[in-house]
Amino acid sequence: MTQQKRLLIIDDDPDFVEGIKAILDAAQYNVDVAYNPKSGLQALQTGNYDLLLLDIMMGRGAEGVMIARKMRKDPKLREMPVLIITGIREQIAFLFPGGPMHPRFVEVDELVEKPVEPRLLLEKVSTLLATVEAKKAK
């Protein structure tokens, strides 16, 4: 890796954040954390991040969806890859009548369900970063 990648986690669950932050730190990523959607969005707008790890159920409800939508409208943030990490299916399982749920509600690149396997998480993060690099190179 030539340059250390900067990641941002927006999740309101401190224990979960601690877990994935440890995994990502060990993999030599530079990780920042925001524990609520508001400071998360501020961090996104001020900082320069390569990837966002986003939780869905925060604050008033499905705030993660709101953030993703706002990002889509923002020309600067539109290109940023998003990895959605959520336990949403477990939490409101009744809303998903079978079938794998791909988040069509936002233009995200990947979705991982809680609890996350460390290897899978790192794999997804590096693939997403690689895809963006490839896109930029074009």
Place this chain on the structure above:
Amino acid sequence: MNGKPTFSEEVSNLLYASEGNPLKMCIQCGTCSATCPSAPFMDYTPRRLIGMINADMREQVLNSNAYWFCASCFHCSVRCPQEIDIAGLMYALKRYSMWKNLYKEDLIGPTFSETFVKTIINGGRSYEPILATSYLFSYGVQTFLMEAQNATSLMLKGRIPILPTRIKRLKNFRRVIGRIIPVGGAE
């Protein structure tokens, strides 16, 4: 934000968009508890609950039944001299315990809320006979029979529909819902 947030910070993260003041501004005057119609049924009054959150007593707060007994009348929020949104806090605690699966097994609230949302999403309207099954069986035979009798006479008078009603243009409605929460299948 750096460092692991404490329980009180977690709660304030849940309330980040609330129009009320932060919980730390509570002066423990007890207006909320005095005005609360559900307070006699709660193990901790709203005033104590706020005090406990500010003291980071996570276990005790989550084990309390207080927030599930909140009737959402919003008297506390209206009367709070510090303008804290206490009813909003009760909802925040409900969400917190449901998202983390930390609520007690025998509670009616979580199943009731889930059934309610489900019936609304399916038909656009609340339907009492389905809603009632989420709590009816936990009250014993006598109450069950009494409720059944009431429901029958209401049905005979046309006060409760026999079949669940559906609103017109349900598809549009589900699209509206889909904008707020990620409903499976909705655009």
